[in-house]
Structures are given as C-alpha cells and as structure tokens.
Amino acid sequence: MDKKEADSSRSSQTLQNETATPSLPNENAFDDNSKVPFLTTRTFLMTILVSMGGICFGYDTGQISGFLQMDDFRYQFADNRETLELSPTRTGLIVAMLSIGTLFGALVAGPIANNRRLGRKYSICLWCVVFIAGNCFQIGAQYPYWWIMMMGRIIAGFAIGGLSVMVPAYQGESAPTHLRGAIVCCYQLFITIGILLAYLINFGTETIDGSASWRIPVGISYFWALVLGFGILFFPETPRHEFRHGAVDSAAESIAKFYGISARHKVVKKQLEEMQEKLRIEQEGGEHSIWEVFTGPRMFYRTILGMTIQMLQQMTGANFFFYYGTTIFSAVGLDNPFVTQIILGAVNVITTFPGLYMVEKYGRRKCLTLGASWMFMCYMVFASLGYFALEDENGDNRQSIGYVMIVFACLFIAAFASTWGPMAWAVTSEIYPSRYRSTCIALCAASNWSFNFFIGFATPFIEADIGFSYGYLFAAFNFLAVLVVFFFLPETSGQTLEVEQVDGSRGR
Secondary structure, eight states, X not given: OOHHHHHHHHHHHHHHHHXXXXXXXXXXXXXXXXXXOSOOHHHHHHHHHHTHHHHHHHHHHHHHHHHTTOHHHHHHHOSXXXXXXXXXXXXXXXXXXXXXXXXXXXXHHHHHHTSTTTHHHHHHHHHHHHHHHHXXXXXXXXXXXXXXXXXXXXXXXXXXXXXXXXXXXHHHHHSOGGGHHHHHHHHHHHHHHHHHHHHHHHHHHTTSSSTHHHHHHHHHHHHHHHHHHHHGGGSOOOHHHHHHTTOHHHHHHHHHHHHTSOTTBHHHXXXXXXXXXXXXXXXXXXXXXXXXXXXXXXXXXXXXXXHHHHHHHHHTSHHXXXXXXXXXXXXXXXXXXHHHHHXXXXXXXXXXXXXXXXXXXXXXXXXXXXXXXXXXXXXXXXXXXXXXXXXXXXSOBOHHHHHHHHHHHHHHXXXXXXXXXXXXXXXXXXXXXXXXXXXXXXXXXXXXXXXXHHHHHHHHHHHHXXXXXXXXXXXXXXXXXXXXXXXXXXXXXXXXXXXXXXXXXXXX
C-alpha cells in the first residue's frame, strides 16, 4: 500500500471511529450491585440550582403585572402622560414581546446545545449572560423611549426561551429514572416561586416615589441569573450528551455522581447499554436532516403531540392571571390588587408541591385529565360570575361577587400549579428519542411561547371588547385538553428516556 492509500485508509478509519456507536467497558468492569440511594446531595443541589432558570422566567412574568399599576412606570411609558393611560397596543407590546424573544430563543437553543463543546451545561451559562443583557436594557429605559423597555424584554425573553429548553433537557438527561418526573417538575415549581417573589417585591416597592418603584425589582433579577450561570459550572455535563459524543467514561461518571453510586455499578451499565442501543439504532439509519423530527419513525405523532400539550398549557388561561392579575382585580373593585396577586402567587407555589408527588404516584395522564377538568369548571364559574353577576343594576361592582371570583381564581391556580404547570414540561422531556430531544423540546417550547404571546398581546384588546366572557375561551381549551390527554397521550411515568413506544395507543 503506497503512502496516499495509507493516508486515505487512516482518514476513513478516523471517520468511522467518530461516527461509530461508542463501545462500553468490559462487562466485568461493572461488579458493584450495592443499594442505590433514593436521593443524593448532588442531585438535590442540581435540582435546586438548575431550576433557578424557572425563577428567571417566573420573576419576569410576575413583575410586569405589577408594573402596569405603578404610577411612575405608567408616567414613563404611557401614551398620555397626563392621564397615565397605556393604550392596548403599547400595553400588549410591552407585555407580550417577551414571548417573541422566548419563541426564537427556544428554537435556537436545541442546535446550540447539541454542539460538542457547549453542550447543555455551557449553553445554560450563555443564556444567563443574555438574560442579564436584556435586563440592562429594561432598567435603563425611560420616557420617551418606551421601545427600549420592549427591546429589553425581547432580549430577556430570548434567554428565557433558551432556558426553557435547556433546564428540562439538563434535568431530564441527568436525573435518576425514579426521580426524573419530580425533578423536571421542579422547573415549574421555581417558575411559581419566581412569580411570587416578583409579587412580593412589587408590593414592597409600589409605594416608592419615582422610578425606583419598578427599577429595583428589575435590578434584583440579575441575582437569579448570576447564581445559575456560575453555579452550573460546578456540575457535570449530562451523561446522554457525553455518550452521544463518544465520552463513555465521562457519561459513566456523570451517571454515577447523580445516582450516588460508583462508576462500576450495574445501574450505570444498564443506563449505558440503553443509550448505546438507542444510539446504534439511530446511526444505522445514517445522517438525518432536522426534518426527521416530523418524518422519523413515529416522530410526526410525537412532535405534534408535544407541541399540542405545550399549546394547551398556555391556553388553560393561567397567564391571563399572571400577566394581568392586578388589572383584572382592579376592575373587580378590590381595594389593593397587589395583595390579591400575592394570594394567587402563594396558592401557586403551595399547590405545586402536591404535583411533585402526584406526578410519580398517579402518573401523567390521570393528573393532566383531572387538572384540565378542574380548570374547565373554574373558568366556567369565573367567566359566568364576571359576565352575568358582577355588576348590579346601577352598573357598580358587587364586591361579594368579586371575592367569589377570587376564590375560583385561586381554585384554578391550584389545579394548574399541581398538574398542567409542571407536568406539561415533564411529558415533553420524556416522549422523544435522545437524537431529537433538544430539537423537539425546542419546538414544544416555541409552541408554548407562541400562545404565550397571543395571551400577552391580545388580552387587552379582547378584554376591552368582551370583558369577562373571555374566560369562556379558556374554558373551551381546557375541555379540549381533557380530550387530547385521554385519547392521545401515553403514560411515560417510570420509563427510561430511551422508551420507543410512544404511539397512538392510550397509556394505562
């Protein structure tokens, strides 16, 4: 063989090594069969830290609701500074453009995270930097440049969209199988904590004269991103990302760290074998285009199902309260809508905890079906009271009816926080093969943010036109959610992320 042929042979062999399914260590290397801890300190800290991406999201969502009722914020950005009125268009743009940023952030997050060097871990760092940049724009915005506030929310939203993909992906790929559902659901728990923190801080600053009333809450948001961005550096890359790029030893170490066992444990062997088999099946089909998230085996069904679940999570109507809660309860005639928002925020946090238990105890399907049914009932009552009973014969609001509406708003939030809030993200992190997971979760998050934008932008117009009957729209989507889950969603609780059987059959 001459030199040219030898070089060609070596190049071919190198390419084969790069694209071949990684080999596992000898079976004798896995000789540890000790008891697996239920929860390790590392896994607990990972859950808390990475879930802070949810605080970034929830805090930004919650603070804007209060800003809309702060005099200086309205003075800085109102269409008419004398009446402090923001038009529906300007209100919708300031509130909803966050979702445009999140839409694009979610779409690019998957490809960025699949990069060998960045991976899931350093992608999270990158998105934290972008989030801080967006908040710099917001904190510096002032009259007459209201669009700078809007641009800041777009940039911050870009980061939140990326984090909405990376946080469930990192948690889903790192968490022990028996804890995966609860850990991924912690993302939603921290969203609720972020919302409540924003409500509390707004309540504390809304009486301050001047722009400090809203600039202080914006400035505090730096803290969440800094903790997450630096903290993630002390945790390993996800085992599935490492394995897909040939780093078998690193993948084994990562599994061992999160399970609290040695890298020689038989559980590590089982996890690696499942990853290897899945990757082998994928690679036997050769290179695939991004469109295979729709054209691959059973992938059209999976992708559309995940996007529908995320659409329905938004159209349950939770963000109707989170974005415009102070405005809604001012219209009802309550003395201090900030206090009402805190009550809703507290209910949101407290009732998320039962969801962390129910998601593993009763499975995804039962909880999602019950939750959507409950929310349907709550919105039917809320909308009916607001449309038919709130005003008396003189056109004044009946405060007693307003209090009943708050009760049903709280019951709605309890249902959302314990079911659809956390479990929609858990389901969409579990139904995809690892090859497509980042891209599919990105599409699901984009679906979520598209309808988030609809609620944020359209609500001022729709509510001005039809009032509380707007709630009937959300009731209809909750009824649709019951049908979608019952007829189309399989049960994924307790299965590994390499599960293949996601098809049209109902789960048990």
